[in-house]
Amino acid sequence: MEQSVLADHSGRVTAPRRGRPRRGRPRLGKALAPYLLSLPAGLWLLALFVIPLVVMLSLSLQTCNTATGSCVMTWHWGEFGQQLSLYHAQFLNSFYYAGAATVIDLVVSFPIAYWIAFHGGAKKNFFLLMLLVPFFVSFVIRTVVWEFILSDNGFILGGLKNAHLLPQNFHVLATGWAVVAGLAYNYLPFTALPLYVAIERIDKRLLDAAYDLYATRREGFLRVILPLTVPGLFAAFLLTFIPALGDYVNQQILGGTNNTMIGTVIQNAFLQNLDYAGGSALSAVLMAIALIGIFAYARLLGSRTIEEYL
Amino acid sequence: MSAAVTAPAASEEAARAPRARRPRRHWGRFLLATYSWLVIAYLVFPIAIMVLYSFNKVTTGLPQVSFAWNGFTTQWYREWSSVPGLTSAFWLSIRLALATTVLATVVGTLLALALVRYRPPRFRGKTLFEQVLFLNIAAPEIVLGASLLGLFVTINVARGFTTLLLAHVAFSIAYVAITVRARMAGFDRSLEEAAEDLGANPWVTFRKITLPLIMPGVLAGALMAFALSIDDFVTSNFVSGAAVPFPVWVYGATRVGIPPQVFVFGTAIFAVGILCALSSIVIGRKKA
Numbered sequence: 251m252e253q254s255v256l257a258d259h260s261g262r263v264t265a266p267r268r269g270r271p272r273r274g275r276p277r278l279g280k281a282l283a284p285y286l287l288s289l290p291a292g293l294w295l296l297a298l299f300v301i302p303l304v305v306m307l308s309l310s311l312q313t314c315n316t317a318t319g320s321c322v323m324t325w326h327w328g329e330f331g332q333q334l335s336l337y338h339a340q341f342l343n344s345f346y347y348a349g350a351a352t353v354i355d356l357v358v359s360f361p362i363a364y365w366i367a368f369h370g371g372a373k374k375n376f377f378l379l380m381l382l383v384p385f386f387v388s389f390v391i392r393t394v395v396w397e398f399i400l401s402d403n404g405f406i407l408g409g410l411k412n413a414h415l416l417p418q419n420f421h422v423l424a425t426g427w428a429v430v431a432g433l434a435y436n437y438l439p440f441t442a443l444p445l446y447v448a449i450e451r452i453d454k455r456l457l458d459a460a461y462d463l464y465a466t467r468r469e470g471f472l473r474v475i476l477p478l479t480v481p482g483l484f485a486a487f488l489l490t491f492i493p494a495l496g497d498y499v500n501q502q503i504l505g506g507t508n509n510t511m512i513g514t515v516i517q518n519a520f521l522q523n524l525d526y527a528g529g530s531a532l533s534a535v536l537m538a539i540a541l542i543g544i545f546a547y548a549r550l551l552g553s554r555t556i557e558e559y560l
Numbered sequence: 561m562s563a564a565v566t567a568p569a570a571s572e573e574a575a576r577a578p579r580a581r582r583p584r585r586h587w588g589r590f591l592l593a594t595y596s597w598l599v600i601a602y603l604v605f606p607i608a609i610m611v612l613y614s615f616n617k618v619t620t621g622l623p624q625v626s627f628a629w630n631g632f633t634t635q636w637y638r639e640w641s642s643v644p645g646l647t648s649a650f651w652l653s654i655r656l657a658l659a660t661t662v663l664a665t666v667v668g669t670l671l672a673l674a675l676v677r678y679r680p681p682r683f684r685g686k687t688l689f690e691q692v693l694f695l696n697i698a699a700p701e702i703v704l705g706a707s708l709l710g711l712f713v714t715i716n717v718a719r720g721f722t723t724l725l726l727a728h729v730a731f732s733i734a735y736v737a738i739t740v741r742a743r744m745a746g747f748d749r750s751l752e753e754a755a756e757d758l759g760a761n762p763w764v765t766f767r768k769i770t771l772p773l774i775m776p777g778v779l780a781g782a783l784m785a786f787a788l789s790i791d792d793f794v795t796s797n798f799v800s801g802a803a804v805p806f807p808v809w810v811y812g813a814t815r816v817g818i819p820p821q822v823f824v825f826g827t828a829i830f831a832v833g834i835l836c837a838l839s840s841i842v843i844g845r846k847k848a
Contacts, residue, residue: 284683287674290667291733292689298730299696302707309710321714362596369589375841379834380600386833387607390793390810391826394818395606398613398627405627438603467588488698496700499793503814513702520706520798526713533706537699544698 303537309530316524329531337515337532344511347426347501348494351433352441355490356483358434359442364475367449381442389436393503396432397423400504424506432500437493441486448482449475481551488547492540512536607830614823624817636820643819649809650825653790656721656805660728660789665782667729668736669774672781675737676744693734704731705798712799719801727799728789735788736781743777783836790829 310329312321334341359381366377384392398404400422403411410416422428452475460470498513505511512532519529614637617630641647671689680686696704708727712719751773755765771778793807800808810822 281682284674284678284686287670288683288689291671291737294667294730294733295692295696298708298711298726299704300692302704302711305711305714306703306707309714358599361592362599365592365596369593377596377600379837379841380603382837383600383603383607383834385787385791386830386837387610387826388791388793388807388810388829390807390814391610391822392606394810394814394822395610397814398625399606399609401627403627435602435606492698492700496702496794498702499811516702516706517797520709526710529706530710533703537703540698540700540703541695544695548694 306530306533306537309526310534312527314525314527318524321526326527329527330535333528333531334535337512340510340512340515341535343426343509344495344513347429347433347509347511348491348497350430351437351494352487352491354430354434355438355441356445356486359438359445359486363442363445364449367446367452368454378443378446381446382439384436384439390499390503392436393432393499396428396435397503400428400431423504424509426505426509428504429501429509429511432504433494433497436497436500437490440493441490444482444486444489445479448479448485452478484547484551488543492543495539496536610823611827611830614820614827616820618820622817623819625820625823636824640821640824643821645804646806646809646813646819646821646825649804649806652721652803653806656724656728657786657789659725660732661782661786663725663729664732664736664785664789665778668733668781668785669740669778671733671737672740672744672777673770673774676741676747677749693737696731696734697738701731701794705795708795709798719799720803723799723801724796724803724805727795728792731792731795732785732788735784739781739784740774740777743780744774747773787833 308323309321311323311325311327313324313326314321362381366374366381370377399406401407402421402423407416407420407422411418411420422431456474456478457470460474461467465473496513496516498511498517501509501511501514516529516532516536519525519532523529613625613627615632615634616625617633617635618624618626619630620626674683675686675689678686705727708723708730709719712723717723752765752769755769756762760768791807792805793811796805797808797811804812806825810818813819813822
């Protein structure tokens, strides 16, 4: 015990709890340790996440030559208004489709998340793997397969048409429905996992207590389970809605020409039209929308909590 | 129903409730289980289609996947490398994913160590760091990709393997750091202190004590980085330039028709991934 109350090199008496002074470690190195450990990640994220966002904002105020792709700073704030008035329909499409897909995903995945959390038993990990199974196939391939599944004469629509359950000219592809179906499938795991985490964390004894106090199963669900999963529902909503909002793969492969989403516009601006200013302005708006959602979440429920659902 | 009628009925109901509830409960659970298996079937369905149609014969002149079933063949597995662009895109993706995994795992693990061990008085800016990680994960990927392309265009960097690698590591670091940190939650610092007390220098302590203990988390993080990188389309599409990774190649092919080999590669990646995941579950269960 007396051993631990020793003076270290600087003559300061260390607290007994901290143990003996450590040998062979310069104090400066110790003080710098957290910064040295985080330096590579910090530099990487600064150079390739923070700075690009700043560059994006700056580009949105520049005027670009769409033939050469070269830009000059002109502080052209009008770009935002111009782009929004040109593409507000595409923004609205994105909201509708991403919103519909997110609501579908929440409704579809809540019961299965509940089931795995409460009745998964020893096979929990297996069922969770089954929820993640789409991620083992490339995102683009999954979407291509849906294109085939939903195709006009594919085995679903073709079969129904042959059975005269659908009119011959009925089609799903190239409509908003196909886009929503693709988004809903591709982002379902993003919804189901946070919900599972939220439900899994509920203390099952609370439910038993509710039943002991004569709650019906319905009341137990509505007044115990549901309120406790609200943070998880919100996290699931954000983690599904934000990526779906910027998605353009589903729209490009499954949708048609009259249901373009904002992601397609941004991609075309950058890769085809070399309109970096316009594309940057639209990306900035998209980022701002995502930020509003994220800040609302952080404000209501704390920023650390969303990490728990990842 | 009035209150007067319900009052006497309530006690009767309470006495009956435990017996009456059970069959309904089983019925509900059965429904829930059936529903859940249906959802799983829905999730697996397109994958089964992909695997099945990687064995489909092609009768038209152009070797493209079509959804008429023309009979079973292993031709596309035998000729897996006969589409030059696809094969080179696949190997590029593998090299890219491996390089990303190594870099992102090292950088992300170091960050996780800093975040787990140090708090604001000693680690100023920790909160800022956490917020940046959080934003990095929550931001729409198209914004990340577009802003990176904006940067590369502005500083006039040619797009290719290097820009892909820089971008992939950038979006993987946060996932690796969070995965490793989550697995380090129950980490026992006293083991490190014991090693130091016994005269180990920081490097030896790290190699002999810390690293073996955090290894499961680091491996999970590495798998995460590999999976993110090999499947990434959105960011890659912006920053790939002349170097075309697998998902970008497939996306390009959707306009002209997909060769059946795409499904062969898809099936192979799926099989390897699912085997890794299943074995990790089995190993985890044996340990438990």
